Amino acid sequence: MKFLRRKDDFNPDDPDSVIAACKRNDPKAQRALIKLFYGYVKSISLRYSGNDQDAEEILNDSFLKVFSNLDKYDENQAFKGWLRSIAVNTAIDAYRKNARKPDYQDIEYVQAVDVSEDAISSMSADEILAMVRRLSPAYRTVFTLYVIDGYSHREIAEKLGVTEGTSKSNLQDARKRLQSMILKANTNYNTAYELKTLPADEN
Incomplete structure (x- = not known):
């Protein structure tokens, strides 16, 4: 007997399925999205930061912006490229914020x-x-x-x-x-x- 997948279910290994569930504000899908792209965003945050604490802050802020702006994501665009732009811009925001400090x-x-x-x-x-x-x-x-x-x-x-x-x-x-x-x-x-x-x- 074949069971139909419920509308609110998603495949944690399929980015498109996870993204669709994230758009429905599914907390499990959000955790799955972080798991899928954690390493990718972490690598970006590391190369823009001078220490692990700053990198972690960029990482967290990047995912917060992803979830806040997911409704603006164009599905015809590669998600990884969209995510990369958010992570890079988040790192730049952190740089510009800290650049105002006299010792920075x-x-x-x-x-x-x-x-x-x-x-x-x-x-x-x-x-x-x-x-x-x-x-x-x-x-x-x-x-x-x-x-x-x-x-x-x-x-x-x-x-x-x-x-x-x-x-x-x-x-x-x-x-x-x-x-x-x-x-x-x-x-x-x-x-x-x-x-x-x-x-x-x-x-």
Whole structure:
């Protein structure tokens, strides 16, 4: 005997089914949606934030905005792209809110250094992400918007309320800072490796 699915039921593994149930304000569906896209939104919030607490705040605010604006979601549009826009804009809102704090803009002069492709390729994605998160808020935000999420300098300028020149300058300085961190990390690794491979003293 085949049972018909009740109208308020949903398939927790089917995003379209979950989204439809979320539009009916089904709490179970909302939890299922978070479970489906938690990792995706978390990855966005991590690369825009300098610490886990800020990342968690961006994550939570993003899902709150999703549920508040789900009625505006166009089903002809890819949901993941719509969700990404909300998460990125939430991160930018957090940046602009904190940017008003006098101690938030930690801009520093960074001298350019040469880093080989081998040095970069030897690092894991997590190691590079950790370095991106260590950038000052202004550098990190522009770098992430431009390099990772593919926004143009014109779009970045509009989102952050800065000039295109400022966006380009911050990107250039962010790259210099990252190159410096990569060079230092590889120097420390090579030094540790050399010490580890030195022959033991024969006494």
